[in-house]
Amino acid sequence: MQLPAEALAATALIEVVRISAVPAERGVPYPGRTVAHWAGNEADDALSLIGSLPRSEQHRCGFSPGWSVRAYGESLDLALFEAAFCFRCHEVRMHGTAVSPALATQFFDADTAPAQSLLTLFRAATP
Template sequence: MQLPADAVTTAVLLEVVRISGLPTERGAPYPGRTGAHWIGNEAADALALMGSLPPGERHRCGFSPGWSVRAYADTLDLALFEAAFCFSCHEVRMQGTAVPPALTTQFFDAEALQAQALLALFREAAP
């Protein structure tokens, strides 16, 4: 999976969200409950894990993401990016000020060890 390089180097905080629905308008954050805030090495390790997700093929499920990660710079105002993960259709959708159009929709191998490790981290962070 490709992450916005500038955002990865700028991010100081990751917010993990258990998604409860889809946004009501384009560009709005995915609704849900925050389960964890990762900073320092924890955030860097999670970003590295996301960046190591191998590409995959699209599966049809209608995109029903369960988890989202929002990355913030040290100003903590607008999210640099939000990545919503659907482990059923193997799709991740990204949005935010640091996301170029080419990275907004990607597919990953949800069966890969890296994806299973990321899912385990999300589950540990469940609210």
């Protein structure tokens, strides 16, 4: 999976969100409860893992994401990007100040070891 290159170096904090609904329009933050904050090596490791997700073909489920990550720079004001993951249809939707239209919708292989490791991280972060 491809992440916005300039955002990777600028990310100081990742907020993990357990999504409760899909927003009414694209580009709006996904509603849900923040379940974790990752910084330092933890954030770097998560971004590396996300970046290593192998690409896949689209599967149809209607896009029902369970978790998202929001990456913030040092100022912690606006998210550099938010990526919402649907492990059923293997789709990631991203938006934010660092996201180009070419990166906004991507597909990953949810059955691979990196994807299952990411799902394990998300589940471990959720109380």
